Amino acid sequence: MLPIYLLEDDDVQRENYIKFINNSIMINDANMQLKLATAKTEGLFDSCVAPEKGIFFLDMEIGDNNTAGLDAAERIKKEVPLAQIIFITTHDELSLVTLERRIAPLDFILKNKGIDSIKKSINNDIVLAQKYYNNFAHHSQNLFNYRIGSRFFNVLMDDVIILFTEKVAPGQVTLITKNQRSAFSGSLNSIESVYQDLFRCDRSYLVNLDNATTYDSKNRILTFIDNSTCKVSFRKGRELLSILEEKNISK
Template identity: 75%
Template sequence: MLPVYLLEDDNVQRENYSDFIHNSIMINDADMELKLVTGTTDELFDSLDKQTKGLFFLDMEIADNKTAGLEAAEQIKKLIPLAQIVFITTHDELTLITLERRIAPLDYIIKNKGMDAIKKSINNDIALTQHYFENFAHHSRNLFNYKIGSRFFSVLMDDVIMLFTEKAAPGQVTLITKNQRGSFMGSLNSLETQYPDLFRCDRSYLVNLDNARTYDSKSRVLTFIDDSFCKVSFRKSRELMNSLETKIK
C-alpha cells in the first residue's frame, strides 16, 4: 500500500485537503493510505520510515518560511527514491526553482484557483500516481535492482544468471548476468525474499533457472548458458529437479 502524506500549516485548508485525498483514494479505488496529516516538517520527517516510495502533498510555505515545502521536497527525494511530490501553494513564482533544484514535481497546485480546482487536481494526482505505481510494479517484476553507493542500477531479470557470496568478502554479493559481472553490498537472504523467482541452490548461491543449461544430479552441479556452474546442496537437489521438470512441462 502506497503511503500518502499531507503537509499544510493552515488548519482549515489542512482539513479540506485531507478530505479531498481520502475521497480521491476511495473514488479511484487506489491502493493508498493517508498515513500522515501534519502542519510541521519535523513531524513529517519523524514519521518517515525506510519506505522507497510515497506520495507527498506539500504546502510550499510553512509558518514564516516561504520555501519550507521546497526544502522538505529536496530532502524527501534524497531519502525516498520513488517519491512523488505535489506542491500546493500560493507561490506560483517558485515553479522555476523546483526545476532548478531538479525536484521534478508531479503537480503544482495553485491555491487561489479555488477549492473545486484543487479538489480536481488532487483527484487527478491520485489517479496518475496509482497508474504510475501499477506500471512500475509490473515492470519491476521483470527487473533486478541493486545499489552501489548512492547509485541505483537495474538489469533485466532475463539476463540474470546467478548471485553468490564468498567468505573472503562478507556482506558483498557478486552478480553475474549474460553480459556483465559486478558486486554490491547486500545479503542473499533478503534478495531471496525480494526476488522469489530466483532459486536458492545453497547458502552461497541464488540462481535464475531460466538460464540453466544442465544439471548433473550425481555430482549436484548446475551449469548455465555461459558455462558458469555452481554446486547444489543435497537438501536442495530434489527441489531443484522438481523445479526444472516443471519448467520443461
C-alpha cells in the first residue's frame, strides 16, 4: 500500500486536504493510505520511518519559514528514493527554486486558485502517482531491491540465489547472487511478502528455485548453481518436490 503524508500548518486547510485525499483514494479505489497529516516538519520525519516510496503533499511555508516545505522536500528526496512530492503553496515564485535544488515535484498547486481547483489537483495527482507506481512495479518486477545505510541497490532477480539469516546476526539478511554477496538490515518475512516468487524452504532461508540444480529429498538438501546448499524443512519438503517437478529439476 502506498503511503501518503501531508504537511500543512493551517488547521482548516489541513482538514480540507485530508478530506480531499481520502475521498480521492476511495473514488479511485487507489491502493493508498493517508499515513500522516501534520503541522510540523518534525512530526513528518518522526513518523516517516525510511519508506522506499510515498506521496508527500507539502505546504511550502510553515510558520515564519517560507521554505520549510522546500527544505523538507530536499531531505525526503535523499531518504525516500521513490518519493512523489506535491507542493501546495501561495509562493509560486519558489517554483524555480525546486528546479535549482533538483527536487522535481510532481505538481505545484497554488492555493490562490481556490479550494475547488486544489481539490481537483489533489485528485489528479493521486491518479497520476498511482499510474507512476504501477508502471514502476511493472518494469522493476524482475529486480530485487535492498538498502544498506542510506544507499539503495538492486540486482536482477534472475541473479538471486539465496537469502538467509543467522542467529549470530539478528535483524540482518545475507544475500548471495551469481556475482556477489551482501548483507543488509531486514527480515525474511518482509522480503517474502514483497517477492512472492522466492521460496521459503526453511525459517532461515528464502531461495530462487530457478537457480537450483539438484535436491536430495532423503536428506532434504537443496543445491544451487554456485554449489551452495541449504536445508529444507520437513514441512516444506512436499511443496518443494511438487514445484521442482514442474521445473524439471533433478531430485
